[in-house]
Amino acid sequence: MGVWQRWLQHPQNLWLHKLSFHIHFLVGAVISVYVLLMSVSGSIIVYRDELSARFSLEWLVNLHENLLSGSPGRLVNGFGGICVTLLCLTGAVIWWPGIKNWRRSLSVNLRSTFPRFTWDVHSALGFWSLPFILMWGISGSYFAFPQFFNAVFGFFDPTDKFFDRILFRFTEMHFGRFSWFSKALWSVLGLVPAVLSFTGVFVCCRRLIYKKSANPNRQTE
Numbered sequence: 001m002g003v004w005q006r007w008l009q010h011p012q013n014l015w016l017h018k019l020s021f022h023i024h025f026l027v028g029a030v031i032s033v034y035v036l037l038m039s040v041s042g043s044i045i046v047y048r049d050e051l052s053a054r055f056s057l058e059w060l061v062n063l064h065e066n067l068l069s070g071s072p073g074r075l076v077n078g079f080g081g082i083c084v085t086l087l088c089l090t091g092a093v094i095w096w097p098g099i100k101n102w103r104r105s106l107s108v109n110l111r112s113t114f115p116r117f118t119w120d121v122h123s124a125l126g127f128w129s130l131p132f133i134l135m136w137g138i139s140g141s142y143f144a145f146p147q148f149f150n151a152v153f154g155f156f157d158p159t160d161k162f163f164d165r166i167l168f169r170f171t172e173m174h175f176g177r178f179s180w181f182s183k184a185l186w187s188v189l190g191l192v193p194a195v196l197s198f199t200g201v202f203v204c205c206r207r208l209i210y211k212k213s214a215n216p217n218r219q220t221e
Contacts, residue, residue, distance in 0.1 A: 008099045020093040023086065025207075028200045031083050035197040038064060038080065042136075043190030046176060046183050065143075078144020084137030084193075091126050115206055122199040129192045136193075139174040142167060 003014070011017045041064040048057055059068075067073030097105050106127060108120040126133075142149050146167075153163035172178070176186030 007096075011093075011096050011098055017093060017096075020090040024090040024094055025204060027083050027087055027090075028197075029204050031080060031087075032197045032201050034080050035084065036194045038077075038140075039191055039194035039197070043187045046187045046190065049177075074144050078141050081137045081140030081142075081144065085134060085141065088130055088134040088137060092130060095123060095127055115202075118199045118202050122196060122203060125192055125196055125199075129189060129196075132189050133193055133196075135170070135173055139170040142170060143174075 006014055041060055044051070045057060045061050045064055048061060051057055062068055065074065065077070067076055069076070095105060096102065105120075105123050108117065108124050110117070112120065149167060153167070157163045176182045
């Protein structure tokens with residue numbers, strides 16, 4: 001069986017799938033709290049203009065943009081954006097369950113056990129929200145490292161016209177302040193990374209507990 005056929009039928013046996021799983025597992029575990037924090041705060045500050053009339057949101061905005069730490073916090077956010085982008089790419093590889101089972105990974109079985117339900121939520125939500133989360137990860141990295149993006153895009157477009165428009169759109173799309181509908185949509189979708197973070201941690205912890213119970217420590221002499 002060729003590599004392509006193995007990818008279509010049994011992707012779990014390929015080294016790319018295994019490597020992507022380990023990267024996704026480790027990176028997700030490390031930045032789970034960060035993703036949760038950015039997700040909740042980002043969903044709230046979508047309505048920054050409306051809420052600032054009644055509440056002082058500067059602390060929350062500063063938390064989301066700079067982690068209350070100025071330039072160092074902005075750099076941490078940039079690396080956080082890179083990690084989120086990496087999670088999206090590795091998650092896309094992991095999601096593919098094979099040609100016989102791919103439809104099952106698009107939905108959630110409400111009658112399944114809680115562990116299976118959690119996995120289904122993580123898998124289905126990750127698939128349907130991938131474009132949004134990938135956009136947030138890339139644009140978050142751009143906010144921290146604009147010079148890098150400008151240099152890379154400038155290499156392909158010396159006039160900076162085409163990619164400047166793309167970067168400007170990225171900035172607008174990050175916050176979603178186009179209309180009342182986009183604000184509501186961004187605010188709801190902004191909570192999806194928090195759900196993915198929670199379900200991902202649950203899956204990780206369950207996997208570690210299962211492996212530990214399956215391979216108990218040997219008694220030392």
